[in-house]
Amino acid sequence: MLPAVLAARHPEPDLPQVAQAIRPAERSLLRFITCGSVDDGKSTLLGRLLWETGAVYEDQAEALARDSARFGTDGKNRDYALLVDGLSAEREQGITIDVAYRYFATPRRAFIAADTPGHEQYTRNMATGASTADVAILLVDARKGVLPQTRRHSSIVSLVGVKDIIVAINKMDLVGFDEAVFRRIEAEYRALAEQLGFRSIHVLPLVARDGDTLTRRSGRMPWYAGPTLLDLIETLEPVLPTDGRFFLPVQWVNRPDADFRGFSGTIASGQIRVGDPVTILPQGRASRIAEILTPEGTRSAAKAGEAVTVTLADETDVVRGDVITLGHRPGHTTGTLTARLLVLGERRLAPGDRMLIKLGCATVPARFEALAHELSVEDLSPRPAGHLAMNGIGKVVLRPEAPLFALPYEECRTLGSFLLIDPITHATLAMGVIDTVSGPSREASTRPGKPAPAVLPRFWPKSRVERTRLAVTTLAFALAGFLLTGTLAGALALAALDAIGRPLLHALQDRFWPAGERPASAPVPEPGLDGGGI
Amino acid sequence: MHQTSHLRRLEAEAIFIFREVFATCDRPVLLYSIGKDSAVLLHLALKAFAPGRLPFPVLHVDTGWKFREMIAFRDETARRLGLDLIVHTNPEGLAAGIGPLTHGSAVHTDVMKTQALKQALDKHGFDAAFGGARRDEEKSRAKERIFSLRTPDHRWDPRSQRPEPWLLFNTRKAQGESFRVFPLSNWTEADVWDYIALESIPVVPLYFAKPRPVVQRNGALIMRDDDRLTLLPGEAPEMRMIRFRTLGCYPLTGAVESRADTLEAVLAEMRESRVSERQGRVIDHDSTSSMEKKKQEGYF
Numbered sequence: 001m002l003p004a005v006l007a008a009r010h011p012e013p014d015l016p017q018v019a020q021a022i023r024p025a026e027r028s029l030l031r032f033i034t035c036g037s038v039d040d041g042k043s044t045l046l047g048r049l050l051w052e053t054g055a056v057y058e059d060q061a062e063a064l065a066r067d068s069a070r071f072g073t074d075g076k077n078r079d080y081a082l083l084v085d086g087l088s089a090e091r092e093q094g095i096t097i098d099v100a101y102r103y104f105a106t107p108r109r110a111f112i113a114a115d116t117p118g119h120e121q122y123t124r125n126m127a128t129g130a131s132t133a134d135v136a137i138l139l140v141d142a143r144k145g146v147l148p149q150t151r152r153h154s155s156i157v158s159l160v161g162v163k164d165i166i167v168a169i170n171k172m173d174l175v176g177f178d179e180a181v182f183r184r185i186e187a188e189y190r191a192l193a194e195q196l197g198f199r200s201i202h203v204l205p206l207v208a209r210d211g212d213t214l215t216r217r218s219g220r221m222p223w224y225a226g227p228t229l230l231d232l233i234e235t236l237e238p239v240l241p242t243d244g245r246f247f248l249p250v251q252w253v254n255r256p257d258a259d260f261r262g263f264s265g266t267i268a269s270g271q272i273r274v275g276d277p278v279t280i281l282p283q284g285r286a287s288r289i290a291e292i293l294t295p296e297g298t299r300s301a302a303k304a305g306e307a308v309t310v311t312l313a314d315e316t317d318v319v320r321g322d323v324i325t326l327g328h329r330p331g332h333t334t335g336t337l338t339a340r341l342l343v344l345g346e347r348r349l350a351p352g353d354r355m356l357i358k359l360g361c362a363t364v365p366a367r368f369e370a371l372a373h374e375l376s377v378e379d380l381s382p383r384p385a386g387h388l389a390m391n392g393i394g395k396v397v398l399r400p401e402a403p404l405f406a407l408p409y410e411e412c413r414t415l416g417s418f419l420l421i422d423p424i425t426h427a428t429l430a431m432g433v434i435d436t437v438s439g440p441s442r443e444a445s446t447r448p449g450k451p452a453p454a455v456l457p458r459f460w461p462k463s464r465v466e467r468t469r470l471a472v473t474t475l476a477f478a479l480a481g482f483l484l485t486g487t488l489a490g491a492l493a494l495a496a497l498d499a500i501g502r503p504l505l506h507a508l509q510d511r512f513w514p515a516g517e518r519p520a521s522a523p524v525p526e527p528g529l530d531g532g533g534i
Numbered sequence: 535m536h537q538t539s540h541l542r543r544l545e546a547e548a549i550f551i552f553r554e555v556f557a558t559c560d561r562p563v564l565l566y567s568i569g570k571d572s573a574v575l576l577h578l579a580l581k582a583f584a585p586g587r588l589p590f591p592v593l594h595v596d597t598g599w600k601f602r603e604m605i606a607f608r609d610e611t612a613r614r615l616g617l618d619l620i621v622h623t624n625p626e627g628l629a630a631g632i633g634p635l636t637h638g639s640a641v642h643t644d645v646m647k648t649q650a651l652k653q654a655l656d657k658h659g660f661d662a663a664f665g666g667a668r669r670d671e672e673k674s675r676a677k678e679r680i681f682s683l684r685t686p687d688h689r690w691d692p693r694s695q696r697p698e699p700w701l702l703f704n705t706r707k708a709q710g711e712s713f714r715v716f717p718l719s720n721w722t723e724a725d726v727w728d729y730i731a732l733e734s735i736p737v738v739p740l741y742f743a744k745p746r747p748v749v750q751r752n753g754a755l756i757m758r759d760d761d762r763l764t765l766l767p768g769e770a771p772e773m774r775m776i777r778f779r780t781l782g783c784y785p786l787t788g789a790v791e792s793r794a795d796t797l798e799a800v801l802a803e804m805r806e807s808r809v810s811e812r813q814g815r816v817i818d819h820d821s822t823s824s825m826e827k828k829k830q831e832g833y834f
Contacts, residue, residue, distance in 0.1 A: 361557070426706040
């Protein structure tokens with residue numbers, strides 16, 4: 001038998017015909033993201049996948065043949081990377097580096113591939129692309145092994161909750177198809193990924209350029225008996241939210257005439273049937289499902305992912321941003337959220353900042369209350385920080401300033417992810433995933449009497465120490481006023497001046513000198529973990 | 535549990551996008567170009583707002599050079615569905631007699647499509663316009679957002695485009711700014727046809743093969759839809775069995791020879807087709823990255 005290195009390269013495949021037995025109504029969908037730097041062969045892998053699944057048309061193939069001869073890096077052979085080279089063209093022109101989406105299908109599945117550049121400064125693009133991905137394909141150059149970049153990409157896809165990861169160890173031809181090299185990299189990767197919470201990790205040896213282990217097993221690596229890349233993406237089952245508790249964020253109140261009042265939205269998780277008892281959150285009003293309209297007509301049941309319109313048995317006040325859930329439960333609104341934030345915009349974010357939070361279909365004002373720590377993009381390890389800059393990731397506490405129903409991301413992707421928006425420029429500032437949600441109860445119980453209006457939360461000091469300090473200083477001002485003027489009126493006037501003026505000064509200080517930019521007077525406490533949701 | 539088919543997932547995504555715009559923008563409009571993508575777009579919009587009627591108007595920017603069958607189909611569709619149809623033609627372009635044959639495709643497209651679209655959007659104060667563009671149509675569209683923010687003069691600034699993680703859209707905008715919104719972003723040409731078949735959506739008969747009068751010009755088969763297509767020396771229209779994969783202004787749209795005269799036959803032909811649909815569009819070949827340039831100028 002010939003040594004593997006001498007075995008023939010796969011011949012250049014002809015432009016394949018698209019498989020005939022397509023039953024589109026039964027084909028499922030998988031979204032994936034490819035990560036890795038340009039040099040790892042990411043574009044080649046994606047281009048060759050498009051080619052072999054018949055997504056490349058003849059005129060595009062002719063263009064590829066021309067381009068390969070002119071710019072190709074593989075001699076006379078086709079350079080599959082040129083099929084998806086839009087991003088490199090952008091890079092040369094120095095304009096926005098972005099997420100590009102590619103589409104192809106096999107008889108079993110349709111695929112949407114998010115193609116993102118791999119450099120550190122494009123973390124936000126990777127996170128955007130990964131946020132909708134069911135699977136991440138992470139490329140590793142067999143000659144280089146696990147790099148800091150491998151770790152970084154793994155961290156980002158883990159942050160946005162990708163559960164299945166495929167590690168494609170590429171360019172195996174350049175290490176003589178050596179199984180030992182493959183096993184060493186595999187072991188190293190599995191060790192680094194241990195903390196990242198993936199459900200499955202598949203490691204494959206590839207030569208993307210020649211198609212080895214891409215859509216068929218390679219004669220050059222007989223020691224590898226596992227699935228090909230295409231096998232995996234055709235069969236990995238995405239995590240579906242149909243099993244969770246039923247939540248329907250109300251997107252729009254559908255009221256075409258006086259006789260019909262429906263609540264439209266896309267079911268975030270779970271399933272619902274006509275007649276089921278429901279509660280409208282955050283208020284907590286109860287009702288019952290009367291009708292379910294789906295794109296396929298009136299149905300007796302519906303499940304996660306479907307864009308439905310439901311009607312309720314009672315005349316209930318429901319507005320956009322409310323959430324309909326299954327069963328009778330008390331009202332619930334959010335006191336604070338602890339979340340991991342990734343800064344998308346150019347504006348630096350610091351505690352004290354006010355912005356809008358868009359979560360599900362609700363948009364409410366929110367306050368950036370505390371920055372627990374910044375998370376290193378390399379491995380998500382914490383380090384102290386006063387603010388977050390573009391591409392920075394941080395563990396933060398946010399306080400919505402209007403009723404809002406939220407859930408941890410692990411429990412519900414739709415109600416556990418959000419955007420932060422600048423209320424003045426309307427720019428998107430950050431994306432975030434919620435780790436824990438705390439109700440307002442504990443906060444309210446520490447407040448004397450009626451809770452302060454939400455718009456003035458800073459005016460009443462939160463800790464007992466601060467309140468005592470306020471009382472003592474106000475008394476001191478009153479005493480000084482009495483001593484200076486000798487009258488009770490003078491004492492009251494000076495105390496009142498202090499009582500009104502100090503919060504005003506605090507507010508002004510917050511406005512023009514956000515907390516994150518000035519030295520913290522006390523360490524920010526680790527946010528309490530008092531269980532998520534309801 | 536059985537997975538939802540990819541067509542139903544694409545359908546749900548598009549409906550979500552329609553509702554999100556209608557719930558957050560003041561005055562949306564659906565840009566209707568009469569073709570197959572528009573047919574699907576309109577069908578999805580009707581589903582998004584059922585059981586009510588379509589709660590916003592439908593705008594057709596008429597260059598004056600559409601196939602006659604397209605116009606007939608448009609008017610029939612508007613009547614059948616009870617649409618609030620607005621037809622706009624650039625009056626200055628019309629007065630100046632701008633056309634693709636006399637002024638070339640670049641000038642014609644700019645005046646009669648790009649400028650006309652801006653006029654219509656400004657005239658009616660629309661702040662969000664739905665379009666049927668798909669990311670698979672052309673390389674430069676692969677990175678186009680679903681919500682494309684436009685300046686008050688309709689320009690597309692690559693730097694101000696917003697990230698769209700999850701299906702979470704920031705729909706806030708300043709006075710005068712507007713959105714172009716593409717609910718079919720994640721659809722492919724095959725998805726559009728499969729969905730037309732699945733939902734029995736009516737489309738313009740020009741998509742089905744029939745003997746039609748054509749001339750060979752610059753390597754394309756151009757249908758002589760009326761006598762404004764003056765014949766060049768040596769040209770003689772001949773009847774050929776043809777159909778169209780995309781529809782636009784008739785002198786700028788190449789036909790393909792085909793025997794596919796039913797939807798089933800078109801689907802079968804599609805699966806075997808090895809040529810991309812935009813090859814029949816003269817407009818894309820004007821210059822490299824021409825779509826990119828047109829987009830920055832405000833073309834869809």
